[in-house]
Amino acid sequence: MTGSTNQLTSESGAHRCPPVSSTGPLGGLIPHAVRPDRWCWAPDRGFHLRSAPHQRVQLTPAAGLLTRGRTIGVRQAVALGAAGAHADLAHAFSELDSWVPFPDAEVFARLGWAARHLDEADDATLRDVVAGALRAIDEELLPMAWRQPLAVAAAGGAVPAAEQARLRSAGDAAYRRLTRFETGWPQLPADRQAWWDYAAARACTALRDGDWIPAARAVTDLYGLTGPNPHQAAQWLAAISDRSTAGLAH
Numbered sequence: 001m002t003g004s005t006n007q008l009t010s011e012s013g014a015h016r017c018p019p020v021s022s023t024g025p026l027g028g029l030i031p032h033a034v035r036p037d038r039w040c041w042a043p044d045r046g047f048h049l050r051s052a053p054h055q056r057v058q059l060t061p062a063a064g065l066l067t068r069g070r071t072i073g074v075r076q077a078v079a080l081g082a083a084g085a086h087a088d089l090a091h092a093f094s095e096l097d098s099w100v101p102f103p104d105a106e107v108f109a110r111l112g113w114a115a116r117h118l119d120e121a122d123d124a125t126l127r128d129v130v131a132g133a134l135r136a137i138d139e140e141l142l143p144m145a146w147r148q149p150l151a152v153a154a155a156g157g158a159v160p161a162a163e164q165a166r167l168r169s170a171g172d173a174a175y176r177r178l179t180r181f182e183t184g185w186p187q188l189p190a191d192r193q194a195w196w197d198y199a200a201a202r203a204c205t206a207l208r209d210g211d212w213i214p215a216a217r218a219v220t221d222l223y224g225l226t227g228p229n230p231h232q233a234a235q236w237l238a239a240i241s242d243r244s245t246a247g248l249a250h
Contacts, residue, residue: 017040017048017050017053038050038051039059039072039076039080040053040080041077041080041081041109043110043113046058046106046109047059047072047077047080047105047106047109057070058070058104058106059071059072059077059104059105059106060072060102060103060104060105061073061074061077061097061102061105061108062074072105074094074097074105074108075091075094077094077105077106077108077109077112078090078091078094078108078109078111078112079112080109080112081108081109081110081111081112081113081114081116082112082113082115082116083112083113083116085116085117085119086116086119087111087112087115087116087118087119088119088213089115089118089119089126089129089130089212089213089216089244090108090111090112090114090115090116090118090244092213092214092216092217092220093111093115093133093216093220093237093240094108094111094112094237095217095220095221096220096223096224096233096236096237098224099220099221099223099224099225099228099233100224100228100229100230100233101230102230102233102234103230104234107234107237107238107241108237110238110241111237111240111241111244113241114240114241114242114244114245115129115240115241115244118244123210123212126210126212127156127207127210127212128243129212129216129240129243129244130207130212130215130216130219131153131154131155131156131207132239132240132243133216133219133220133223133236133239133240133243134150134153134154134203134207134219134222135154136223136236136239136240137219137222137223137226138226139151141226141227142200142222142226143193143196143200146196146197146200149163149167149200149204150200150203150204150222152204153203153204153207153208154207156207159204159208164205164208167201167204167205168201168205170197170200170201171197171198171201171202171205173197174194174195174196174197174198174201175198177191177194178191178194178195178198192225195221195225196222196225198221199218199221199222199225200218200222202214202215202217202218202221203215203218203219203222206218223236
């Protein structure tokens with residue numbers, strides 16, 4: 001089924017909903033209600049059906065790969081916000097959905113929109129976004145042993161060779177503890193310290209090396225480990241969106 005192209009005025013200019021793509025000769029067997037590409041998004045219109053661009057709807061992040069009803073995959077929500085641009089950093093931060101049950105996918109679309117051109121940004125801008133996300137985590141919720149190393153990493157301070165070796169060793173040891181089970185990684189109560197060590201060591205190392213996507217993933221895991229509620233998590237992501245937009249403006 002190929003839908004019509006719909007257009008409306010958005011804060012980004014003329015927003016045009018692309019048509020629902022053809023699914024080939026078997027397309028008639030796939031109900032429109034479960035097509036992954038039936039949704040669209042615009043900054044001042046939010047999510048809407050491509051066939052009804054003036055009717056805003058609230059979508060819930062899908063728990064799994066299959067989306068139906070008013071649900072959407074988190075990666076798809078970010079991609080719709082990014083409007084076709086690369087949004088690797090936004091995708092990394094969106095992995096917070098594995099820690100927090102978000103009731104509304106809007107925050108992920110706005111994250112994609114704000115970070116849609118960060119792949120063109122310089123290292124200083126990217127560091128500001130990722131390190132700012134780390135600094136936004138309440139230090140009191142972090143393990144005492146990791147507060148100083150994380151603060152140094154966020155500040156971009158020099159790290160002695162001995163400390164770099166310690167971080168690598170801590171990260172490797174934590175990874176071995178987390179992957180020792182044949183049934184997969186353990187749930188948090190099984191070895192919470194290993195989760196902390198793995199996320200913190202990755203964050204410190206990736207920030208030092210300027211590997212911004214792995215750093216964003218590690219910082220996201222750190223924040224997830226603090227146990228935020230959905231409202232707090234949405235605020236954290238919204239602050240990242242604001243910082244990303246400010247960085248692009250400069």
